[in-house]
Amino acid sequence: MTGVEIAAGYVFAWLVRKARRVAGRADAEVDRGLDAGMDRLHDLISSRLGQDPVLERALDRAQEEAAAGGEEPTERTRRRLTDALQDAAEDDSSFADALERAVKELQSAAARAGVVSASGDGQAIGGNVDIRAEGGSAAALRMGNVSLGNPSAPGPEKG
Numbered sequence: 750m751t752g753v754e755i756a757a758g759y760v761f762a763w764l765v766r767k768a769r770r771v772a773g774r775a776d777a778e779v780d781r782g783l784d785a786g787m788d789r790l791h792d793l794i795s796s797r798l799g800q801d802p803v804l805e806r807a808l809d810r811a812q813e814e815a816a817a818g819g820e821e822p823t824e825r826t827r828r829r830l831t832d833a834l835q836d837a838a839e840d841d842s843s844f845a846d847a848l849e850r851a852v853k854e855l856q857s858a859a860a861r862a863g864v865v866s867a868s869g870d871g872q873a874i875g876g877n878v879d880i881r882a883e884g885g886s887a888a889a890l891r892m893g894n895v896s897l898g899n900p901s902a903p904g905p906e907k908g
Contacts, residue, residue, distance in 0.1 A: 752852045753838060757830040759855055760794060760808070761822045763787040764815035786855040793851055797837055797844060804833035 766787070798805040807829040811822050822830065838845035882888035887895045 752849050753834045754831050755856070756790060756794070756834055756848055756852050757822075757827060759787060759790055759852070760830065761811050761815060761827070763791045764812050765820065786851070786858045790848075790851040790855055793844075793847055794834070797841075801833065801837050804830075804837055807833040 766784075794804070794808065798808065807826065810826050811830055814822050814826055821827075834848070838848055880888045880890060887897060
């Protein structure tokens with residue numbers, strides 16, 4: 750996942766937290782460092798809005814989804830926000846550097862707070878994971894259909 754995709758995820762998380770505060774549902778004890786980092790990231794992106802109407806519309810849509818109670822943006826909104834941030838970062842190296850620093854600071858604050866985050870079809874794990882396969886078996890955190898050995902050919906049964 751690129752820094753821009755991570756930034757988009759954090760921006761949506763910030764919008765969700767803001768919507769919960771307005772609705773009075775935020776936790777009483779929220780890690781201040783994480784909040785401050787999310788505020789800085791949002792301020793950085795918001796400062797860019799006047800120069801980029803595409804980014805402004807993507808952020809507005811994300812805000813609408815967060816206010817409606819969404820825990821994650823829709824795939825389309827996530828993609829629009831990520832693309833708009835990527836375009837802005839490509840056009841302005843100062844913005845790209847500031848965005849990268851903000852994401853790294855946020856990741857560090859999130860790690861200290863024990864917060865993990867994933868978006869889309871990702872999985873977030875806040876600790877060690879040990880997955881093993883023994884004796885010709887298969888193991889994974891998430892696994893689709895798996896065939897081991899020599900599966901029989903599809904078709905009508907013979908015999």
